[in-house]
Amino acid sequence: MVSGTLYTPEGYHRSWRAQIAAQFSGATLNIVNFVPGVTDSDKSFLDKFPPATVPVFEANDGTCLFDVNAIAYFLGTDQLRGWKNTHLVTQWVNYADNSILPSVATWVYPCLGITQFNKQNTEKAKTCIASVLKFLNEQLSKITFLVGDRLSQADITVFTALHLLFTHVYEEKDRKPYPHVVRWYTTIANQPEVLKVVGPSSFCIKAAQFDAKKYAELHKKVLRLSNRKKQRKKNPSPKFPPKKKSPKMMTMRTTNVQNQVKILLRTFLLESLIWTPSKGYTAIWISKKRQYRIFGAILTQKLTLSGSVNICIPKSSL
Incomplete structure (x- = not known):
């Protein structure tokens, strides 16, 4: 059909x-x-x-x-x-x-x-x-x-x-x-x-007539809308730079790292990822929290409880 x-x-x-x-x-x-x-x-x-x-x-x-x-x-x-x-x-x-x-x-x-x-x-x-x-x-x-x-x-x-x-x-x-x-x-x-x-059709009882005032009002509205569109084209709204996208997540690849992260995440919460040209992404952890989030990445340094660790995300995953 x-x-x-x-x-x-x-x-x-x-x-x-x-x-x-x-x-x-x-x-x-x-x-x-x-x-x-x-x-x-x-x-x-x-x-x-x-x-x-x-x-x-x-x-x-x-x-x-x-x-x-x-x-x-x-x-x-x-x-x-x-x-x-x-x-x-x-x-x-x-x-x-x-x-x-x-x-x-x-x-x-x-x-x-x-x-x-x-x-x-x-x-x-x-x-x-x-x-x-x-x-x-x-x-x-x-x-x-x-x-x-x-x-x-x-x-x-x-x-x-x-x-x-x-x-x-x-x-x-x-x-x-x-x-x-x-x-x-x-x-x-x-x-x-x-x-x-x-829908139901009804026959005309009294013929409609042209109303000059109604016509003028209707077409003033049309003209006003048309002028607004032209004005928008002449003066487009300012374009703001696109927001930076947060780093993408990937799967852990090293078994030892996975185990260490599981232990770490029981008591620490990953708060944010900070990018530095020399170190890559730095993961900031806050202690004494039972909540946790798992962000997939390859850890490049030994995990400690000192407050931060460096991690590296391959370019192919960004």
Whole structure:
């Protein structure tokens, strides 16, 4: 069974088509939140995927995909792919991306504060959407699903493309001329696999409007964060020298030394190792302690209870 990791912003409508496909196929999908400018600035990420591209997917077998339709195809089933009608499924998927989503984004994104409002472009988008829905309504007047007699990736993709429209700006009076589209949309929205990803879908009651103040506030925050990142690059925090590593431990190699150390450690505690160029490491012992630590090393002088002994650690063990 297919399994892997999908990198996507939370609740991103374009990623839904892949997530829903995984629900139908039973593929195991690990969702990782994609943060623009952070996730795609990591070298390990850029070695596999283009920058500023979402969603992207990495399968557990190493397969890397950065096109959402390819990801959905990879995660889906033969039924979702259309069996012998794959060409028809591909046709509807491309229609959603090229004829539906651009117009929906032009109208809805400004209402969500994502992009700036342009009246001329919005009016043009409304005209295009009306044309699309008229065509869809005629097609769906004769059929239940877009390809064949079962739900396919064509239905999933067109549904996700229309979701923002029907949720945020298309009121009941706007939907009324397209009863077959509404019936079909409701059918797809209530599929258990769709509900697990998208959640309950509700139709728009009152159309959202562009809010210039909201847009300005939102983009001030984005600009402020961007400026902070630039400032950090110009004035990086000072680098401190790395801390010196403590000497590594190794195993005792002389039986006599091992026995002497065992006796010594019953009453003395190794407090620290001090390095001197002439003597190597010096082990400092504190008397009248029953605790002890065993530091592996080759002792180069005879053990005494005078307070310290010299030890040598070979370079190969450092």
